[in-house]
Amino acid sequence: xxxxxxxxQAVTRHRGVVACLIVSADDGIVVEGTAHVGxxxxxFAALTASLHRKATRAAAAAAFGTVQVLDLEAEEGRVIAAGxxxxxxxAVTDARANFGLVRVELLRAAAGL
Amino acid sequence: xxxxxxxxxxxxxxRRFVGDARVELAVLLHPSGQVLxxxxxxxxxxxxxxxxxxxxxxxxxxxxxxxxxxxxFRGLHVGGEARQFYIxxxxxRGSEVLLLAVFDMESSLGIVQLYLEELRAGVAAAxxxxxxxxxxxxxxxxxRELDRNLAKLFGRAE
Amino acid sequence: xxxxxxxxxxxxxxxxxxSLVFLPLAEALLARGDLTAAARVAQRGAGRHAMRAEAHxxxxxxxxxxxxxxxxxxAWARVLELAPAFGTAHRGLGLLRYRQGRLEEAxxxxxxxLAGDPDDQIVGAALAAVQRALAxxxxxxxxxxxPRTSVPVPAIEDLDTxxxxxxxxxxxxxxPQVALLLDRDGLVTAGRYVTADGAxxxxxxxxxxxxxxxxxxxxxxxxxxxxxxxxxxxxxAATIALSPEESSVVLVAAxxxxxxxxxxxxxxxxxxxxxxxxxxxx
Numbered sequence: 001x002x003x004x005x006x007x008x009q010a011v012t013r014h015r016g017v018v019a020c021l022i023v024s025a026d027d028g029i030v031v032e033g034t035a036h037v038g039x040x041x042x043x044f045a046a047l048t049a050s051l052h053r054k055a056t057r058a059a060a061a062a063a064f065g066t067v068q069v070l071d072l073e074a075e076e077g078r079v080i081a082a083g084x085x086x087x088x089x090x091a092v093t094d095a096r097a098n099f100g101l102v103r104v105e106l107l108r109a110a111a112g113l
Numbered sequence: 114x115x116x117x118x119x120x121x122x123x124x125x126x127x128r129r130f131v132g133d134a135r136v137e138l139a140v141l142l143h144p145s146g147q148v149l150x151x152x153x154x155x156x157x158x159x160x161x162x163x164x165x166x167x168x169x170x171x172x173x174x175x176x177x178x179x180x181x182x183x184x185x186f187r188g189l190h191v192g193g194e195a196r197q198f199y200i201x202x203x204x205x206r207g208s209e210v211l212l213l214a215v216f217d218m219e220s221s222l223g224i225v226q227l228y229l230e231e232l233r234a235g236v237a238a239a240x241x242x243x244x245x246x247x248x249x250x251x252x253x254x255x256x257r258e259l260d261r262n263l264a265k266l267f268g269r270a271e
Numbered sequence: 272x273x274x275x276x277x278x279x280x281x282x283x284x285x286x287x288x289x290s291l292v293f294l295p296l297a298e299a300l301l302a303r304g305d306l307t308a309a310a311r312v313a314q315r316g317a318g319r320h321a322m323r324a325e326a327h328x329x330x331x332x333x334x335x336x337x338x339x340x341x342x343x344x345x346a347w348a349r350v351l352e353l354a355p356a357f358g359t360a361h362r363g364l365g366l367l368r369y370r371q372g373r374l375e376e377a378x379x380x381x382x383x384x385l386a387g388d389p390d391d392q393i394v395g396a397a398l399a400a401v402q403r404a405l406a407x408x409x410x411x412x413x414x415x416x417x418p419r420t421s422v423p424v425p426a427i428e429d430l431d432t433x434x435x436x437x438x439x440x441x442x443x444x445x446x447p448q449v450a451l452l453l454d455r456d457g458l459v460t461a462g463r464y465v466t467a468d469g470a471x472x473x474x475x476x477x478x479x480x481x482x483x484x485x486x487x488x489x490x491x492x493x494x495x496x497x498x499x500x501x502x503x504x505x506x507x508a509a510t511i512a513l514s515p516e517e518s519s520v521v522l523v524a525a526x527x528x529x530x531x532x533x534x535x536x537x538x539x540x541x542x543x544x545x546x547x548x549x550x551x552x553x
Contacts, residue, residue, distance in 0.1 A: 023223075024223075026221060027221050027222040027223050028221040028222065028223025028224055028227075029222060029223045029226075040493060040494075040495075042223065042226065042227055043227055043490075043493040043494065044494065045223055046221065046223030046224045046226070046227045047224070047227070047486075047489065047490035047493060047494070048490070049221060049223060050220075050221060050223075050224055050486060050490070051483065051486045051487060051490055053218065053221075054482050054483050054486045055483050055502075055504050057218075057479065058476075058479035058480050058482060058483055059504060059506040059509075059511070061475060061479045062472065062475055062476050062479060062480075062509075062524075063508070064506040064507065064508045064509040064511065064524075065506045065507025065508045065509075066506060066507055067504050067505065067506050068505050068506065068507065069503075069504070069505040070502070070503075070504055070505075071501075071502065071503040071504075071505075072487060072490070072499055072501075072502050073499065073500050073501040073502070073503075074491060074494065074496035074497050074498060074499045074500060075307055075496065075497025075498050075500060076307065076495075076496045076497040077494075077496040077497075078496075079490075079494065079496075092494075133489075227493070
């Protein structure tokens with residue numbers, strides 16, 4: 001069992017979470033993760049990491065500091081990412097998920113990276 | 114013979130890839146080093162140089178893969194200070210073409226790999242139908258072609 | 272409404288996108304609880320038939336069902352611009368104002384709604400409660416005078432007199448937040464962000480954060496989650512929230528420590544204001 005399996009398990013036990021990925025922030029490559037069938041983990045990893053990088057550069061340019069949580073809300077679900085040390089914990093949820101709970105879990109997970 | 118300009122059918126899928134993946138430079142080439150399409154290079158000589166080197170790197174890493182695990186490595190990623198590159202093989206209709214992609218922080222290895230399949234499908238759809246070879250190309254023909262390209266690169270006449 | 276009826280209406284709409292069949296189709300989807308599809312059909316239809324009050328009324332009712340009060344308010348405001356006596360719009364706005372504690376506005380709308388349908392018992396009860404609250408009455412049935420939000424939205428008629436930089440001033444009030452409306456190139460269309468020493472940070476913020484919305488647009492093509500509706504970035508020193516509005520992006524930034532829900536609510540209100548303002552300029 002990898003070092004991150006516990007983190008992934010803790011996030012995916014929340015209702016509505018369809019994928020949890022540990023992603024290399026710079027490369028956008030999946031390090032560890034689990035997902036429902038049909039979820040394109042490579043796409044979520046690469047594009048969420050890219051979005052996070054862009055957001056981080058934008059926040060830094062505006063002197064807002066580093067981005068600790070990124071929350072992308074869409075019509076049919078959500079992508080939430082938190083991270084440190086070059087890694088991101090990315091949760092993909094459907095519309096049923098309790099955002100507040102998942103967010104708290106992700107912050108806890110990011111602290112453990 | 115090395116092509117300094119793009120062969121028509123390969124350019125559109127490569128441009129789409131460059132736009133989607135936001136890479137700086139990209140070349141599609143035959144494994145012998147012949148350019149099929151390029152985007153972003155300033156000079157024809159740079160294209161030829163990149164093609165010859167990429168083909169050589171791919172051939173070398175392929176041999177290393179055969180040595181280490183009995184099958185050629187399919188892709189190589191190298192990260193630099195401000196830029197990275199990826200060289201990968203795209204299987205197309207029984208043969209393969211190579212991709213060299215150079216990118217900075219606007220892209221990433223994950224993004225390049227994400228759009229690689231779309232590029233492969235685009236190239237496969239656009240590539241003109243080639244006659245199937247009646248016998249496999251001899252390895253020495255390929256190496257002779259590659260050597261010729263490298264000789265041009267390093268200025269040694271044949 | 273049976274599934275077959277919905278299917279045949281969908282086919283009719285697909286064959287002729289300009290047709291008004293989107294109205295009964297969206298109603299049927301709303302009745303079935305398929306709110307996302309209903310919203311999509313209604314919004315597209317309202318876009319094609321922008322001068323039809325009932326199209327915007329449908330958008331508003333679906334938005335309310337989705338819990339998007341800001342979008343509902345904006346759509347009903349548009350209805351009343353087109354048809355000042357439209358009963359459902361007065362009803363909807365009256366009830367929203369009642370919940371928001373804006374009792375005088377609620378009275379005007381509820382009276383207009385009751386004039387159109389004197390038998391509407393819900394409107395009658397709400398009007399009675401509002402009148403008691405205004406008269407200082409208490410006890411059972413007392414109106415909820417505590418506003419659901421402390422972020423005011425300017426009256427629609429004031430928008431035309433505002434300079435673009437002032438567009439969000441009333442909505443933001445004296446909260447330490449900033450709001451900008453950005454075009455597709457990240458240029459500031461309305462709102463302002465000027466630091467204490469007079470530097471215009473709106474340009475910087477807009478330029479960098481518009482790249483985030485572009486990135487989100489690209490990502491959504493691969494995610495299979497529909498369109499993005501909101502992005503919130505929690506940074507060390509600030510919380511930044513973005514939402515798309517037509518080809519523009521609304522941006523709100525708040526100091527770290529501002530409750531997330533409050534930032535999101537501010538974003539929704541600013542987006543509603545931007546929607547109306549842009550609509551009046553299109």
